[in-house]
Amino acid sequence: MNERVGKMTKKEKAKKEKAKKAEKIEEKKENASKAEKKVQEKGEQKEKKLKKKLTEHTSFKNLEKKKTKKRQPVWVKKFTLEYEEGLNRLQIELLKWQKHVIANDERVLMLFEGRDAAGKGGTIKRVIEHMNPRGARVVALLKPSDRERTQWYFQRYIQQLPSGGEIVLFDRSWYNRAMVEPTMGFCTDEENKRFLKDTPMLEAMLVKNGIILFKFFFSVSKEEQLRRFDSRETDPLKQYKISPVDREAQERWDDYTIRKFVMLNETNRTITPWTIIRSDNKKKARLNCIKYILSKVEYTDKVSEEELQVDPEIVVSGIDEIRFMEDHLMTAGAELPG
Amino acid sequence: MPIKVMIKRKWQVENPEELYPLVAELRAAAKEQPGFISGETLRSLDDPEDFLVISIWETAEDWKKWIQNKKRRDLQGKVDSMIGERTFYEMFETVSME
Numbered sequence: 001m002n003e004r005v006g007k008m009t010k011k012e013k014a015k016k017e018k019a020k021k022a023e024k025i026e027e028k029k030e031n032a033s034k035a036e037k038k039v040q041e042k043g044e045q046k047e048k049k050l051k052k053k054l055t056e057h058t059s060f061k062n063l064e065k066k067k068t069k070k071r072q073p074v075w076v077k078k079f080t081l082e083y084e085e086g087l088n089r090l091q092i093e094l095l096k097w098q099k100h101v102i103a104n105d106e107r108v109l110m111l112f113e114g115r116d117a118a119g120k121g122g123t124i125k126r127v128i129e130h131m132n133p134r135g136a137r138v139v140a141l142l143k144p145s146d147r148e149r150t151q152w153y154f155q156r157y158i159q160q161l162p163s164g165g166e167i168v169l170f171d172r173s174w175y176n177r178a179m180v181e182p183t184m185g186f187c188t189d190e191e192n193k194r195f196l197k198d199t200p201m202l203e204a205m206l207v208k209n210g211i212i213l214f215k216f217f218f219s220v221s222k223e224e225q226l227r228r229f230d231s232r233e234t235d236p237l238k239q240y241k242i243s244p245v246d247r248e249a250q251e252r253w254d255d256y257t258i259r260k261f262v263m264l265n266e267t268n269r270t271i272t273p274w275t276i277i278r279s280d281n282k283k284k285a286r287l288n289c290i291k292y293i294l295s296k297v298e299y300t301d302k303v304s305e306e307e308l309q310v311d312p313e314i315v316v317s318g319i320d321e322i323r324f325m326e327d328h329l330m331t332a333g334a335e336l337p338g
Numbered sequence: 339m340p341i342k343v344m345i346k347r348k349w350q351v352e353n354p355e356e357l358y359p360l361v362a363e364l365r366a367a368a369k370e371q372p373g374f375i376s377g378e379t380l381r382s383l384d385d386p387e388d389f390l391v392i393s394i395w396e397t398a399e400d401w402k403k404w405i406q407n408k409k410r411r412d413l414q415g416k417v418d419s420m421i422g423e424r425t426f427y428e429m430f431e432t433v434s435m436e
Contacts, residue, residue, distance in 0.1 A: 270421055
């Protein structure tokens, strides 16, 4: 009996141990799922936080609204309010200008160039946001097709030039052949050199034919570019902007700088000048870019010159950028603008 | 053998009264340089904003020394800023066609 009891006890012990093990496994599983849940919750919170981001213009629009049972106050930066107010005023001016462009059959072409994540797309979006879509369009061409590759390099861009009454914004342009293509090895040295020689002549033809041409180069610092790449990876709303060559843009930063210098040097002309927009602060870059555009065109009921005065820290002429880069390109340790 | 330098400039400026003295100073400084022979300014009949300066130097080396001169670079920089583009130079030598 005792023996039996003893045997039973052994069995029981084994059972107990088995049960304990199972319990531990269960506990581990539970902990893992709890941790997973936590991560998920955190992610959701992050997503929720992103969703809560106020849409542009919201804070300014609601500035004068009073507290009611259905309304609650939200804290925003003063600069955000200033920005939204300024943007609103400038967008009204852009619309007045567009009316003039349409009425006079003018043709406007704006080229937006710059490194990845420099803020070109965001500025284009604000320029075009409230314009009449019938007279304004954005051109962002994909890499050339096999058929296009057999054509004259400028051909596919020429097809997109503005007709009378149109404002066309190029989100990257023929200048791909000046920076991205040679840096990434997508064109030969000969093709790059040919391009730099031909472009001033082509642009002079466009301007002499009556096209109003703006050439913007958005200049971002290396640190800010990295910050924006990181943000693209974490922000679900910016995922579409991620490109496999993003990291290469950082690794080949200095190559791009030299290409930029050569490009400015060869293609900055009095009648087709470059305008550099310092874009580490996106909002300031957008406002100043729009101010610059408006300050250079004529239209009825235009605001005063003072209101369109650009910040010289943000807007730099192509020739001044060339001079600055020329003076510092060979200086060891000198930080050149991006 | 003397060399001829073609300097192309576009004079499309808002305030020419500020530009003229700078160009005059540039020319006066060039005249003092060793190897400088002469300079002549021509205006395009097709486009009155286009100017061409023909600068003649004893040797290419003389011209190169002048182009690297700090004072010239500073003055040139100011001129370029006002004109809005860099000045383009091309060196030529006389060839006998006989």
